[in-house]
Amino acid sequence: MTTSVDAVSGTHRGVGRARAAALVTACTLALLVDVGAAQDNLVRIEGRVLWIAAATMVVAPYPDSAPIKVDLSQVQQGEYMGLATNDAVSVTGTVPKERNRLIATSIQRLTL
Numbered sequence: 263m264t265t266s267v268d269a270v271s272g273t274h275r276g277v278g279r280a281r282a283a284a285l286v287t288a289c290t291l292a293l294l295v296d297v298g299a300a301q302d303n304l305v306r307i308e309g310r311v312l313w314i315a316a317a318t319m320v321v322a323p324y325p326d327s328a329p330i331k332v333d334l335s336q337v338q339q340g341e342y343m344g345l346a347t348n349d350a351v352s353v354t355g356t357v358p359k360e361r362n363r364l365i366a367t368s369i370q371r372l373t374l
Contacts, residue, residue: 306354331363341369350374
């Protein structure tokens with residue numbers, strides 16, 4: 263009798279391990295898909311700086327279009343230090359789910 267109980271509990275342990283492995287695999291795939299989707303959503307705008315303060319910049323895209331709020335928190339300060347009103351810029355970044363700003367990953371001053 264003891265042998266058959268051990269065999270049954272061993273079987274349950276094997277099922278638990280299989281479920282755990284399946285869960286880890288599913289979570290890993292979900293993270294990979296999420297990261298891939300974020301990379302696909304890169305956006306680039308070119309325009310002129312309307313204003314810049316702290317970690318926020320507002321850019322008027324070319325051709326004339328509604329101003330876009332740019333979150334500078336993910337960009338090295340050296341990329342936007344020295345920018346002033348009316349400077350031409352190219353901003354690359356992602357749009358969050360709220361779709362209320364562009365989170366910049368790169369800023370370049372343009373020469374027109």
